[in-house]
Amino acid sequence: xxxxxxxxxxxxxxxxxxxxxxxxxxxxxxxxxxxxxxxxxxxxxxxxxxxxxxxxxxxxxxxxxxxxxxxxxxxxxxxxxxxxxxxxxxxxxxxxxxxxxxxxxxxxxxxxxxxxxxxxxxxxxxxxxxxxxxxxxxxxxxxxxxxxxxxxxxxxxxxxxxxxxxxxxxxxxxxxxxxxxxxxxxxx
Numbered sequence: 001x002x003x004x005x006x007x008x009x010x011x012x013x014x015x016x017x018x019x020x021x022x023x024x025x026x027x028x029x030x031x032x033x034x035x036x037x038x039x040x041x042x043x044x045x046x047x048x049x050x051x052x053x054x055x056x057x058x059x060x061x062x063x064x065x066x067x068x069x070x071x072x073x074x075x076x077x078x079x080x081x082x083x084x085x086x087x088x089x090x091x092x093x094x095x096x097x098x099x100x101x102x103x104x105x106x107x108x109x110x111x112x113x114x115x116x117x118x119x120x121x122x123x124x125x126x127x128x129x130x131x132x133x134x135x136x137x138x139x140x141x142x143x144x145x146x147x148x149x150x151x152x153x154x155x156x157x158x159x160x161x162x163x164x165x166x167x168x169x170x171x172x173x174x175x176x177x178x179x180x181x182x183x184x185x186x187x188x
């Protein structure tokens with residue numbers, strides 16, 4: 001189980017480094033860094049401590065669940081870096097910014113979900129639930145889901161107030177917010 005814990009800590013750390021890099025270097029800041037972004041970053045700190053300490057202190061873990069957890073960390077990283085690759089040429093604004101969107105991205109992971117970055121962040125937190133077999137760690141997922149859902153709704157409002165409103169409505173009807181839609185609307 002030491003190998004499982006070590007792999008989980010390495011993958012979790014890789015996720016956090018990747019997410020931090022994006023927050024600092026990937027997203028544009030049309031009007032500086034919004035205060036809410038800093039609050040969101042501070043909110044991550046106790047969750048990181050809670051997750052790492054639970055991974056380290058958990059004596060036994062179910063091997064199958066542990067491997068599922070490692071695969072969720074890997075899925076989080078794959079989704080994250082796929083979204084990075086997809087947005088590299090047309091960068092997105094940092095969350096909570098008040099600018100109107102300049103484009104809609106509907107390729108890469110965006111053809112399946114509207115918020116792949118937020119989904120990757122939540123998957124990273126979910127992975128520890130499986131690695132440790134500690135169901136109560138779902139609290140960390142819920143705690144972060146709330147602000148990600150809120151900011152995703154704010155971003156949608158920006159699209160609906162932009163010149164892309166009609167296109168975004170069609171996109172929204174056919175693409176899930178955080179998970180793929182099982183039955184998208186027909187294209188007519």
